[in-house]
């Protein structure tokens with residue numbers, strides 16, 4: 001199937017469950033993204049800052065760009081003018097830098113706190129206790145140009161569906177607790193970003209509100225980095 005066909009299929013499938021589709025376009029060409037755009041997609045996810053900046057400059061202005069990968073503080077300034085949502089925030093230091101750059105751009109930037117749910121050492125994220133600590137801190141209370149709109153998680157890369165289900169379920173239970181404790185009056189705190197090509201169905205069953213799907217739409221990633229070899 002073509003990119004356009006895949007896009008329409010996944011978009012209608014997840015949207016019928018009331019879930020947002022983030023089309024993960026990392027390493028994909030501008031032409032491939034345009035094909036998805038012309039098939040109706042407006043939300044795209046990238047995990048490298050330079051790649052997202054380059055693509056944003058070339059593609060239609062009504063695209064919502066989501067930064068889904070690990071973000072280094074010194075790169076925040078490049079995306080601060082336009083980024084719609086930053087999924088992988090995992091420290092108060094990063095949040096402070098996002099706040100500073102958002103202020104410079106006279107805007108409020110929406111963020112998700114990345115929570116560590118996988119049984120793997122390599123994934124970034126905060127532990128449950130660290131999320132609570134951050135939300136209770138005075139440093140956080142001072143930040144007026146960021147808005148935390150939910151949580152993000154990446155499940156263990158495994159074929160064990162039971163384990164993936166448990167991990168997403170624990171995140172949902174934790175989300176509900178955080179909502180009651182810290183965001184009861186804020187309707188904007190409502191997003192759970194979980195699920196990728198391999199596990200989005202489980203994620204949706206376990207309360208995901210936005211799934212990040214790449215290879216199932218665009219096919220295998222061929223080029224490793226678009227235009228640049230530098231990491232984030």
Ligand SMILES: *Cc1c(COP(=O)(O)O)cnc(C)c1O
Pocket residue numbers: 024026047068069154195196197198212213214215216
């Ligand atoms: C690459 C990536 C995805 C998409 O992965 P696919 O398996 O290609 O769907 C989702 N989330 C994050 C954080 C990613 O880096």
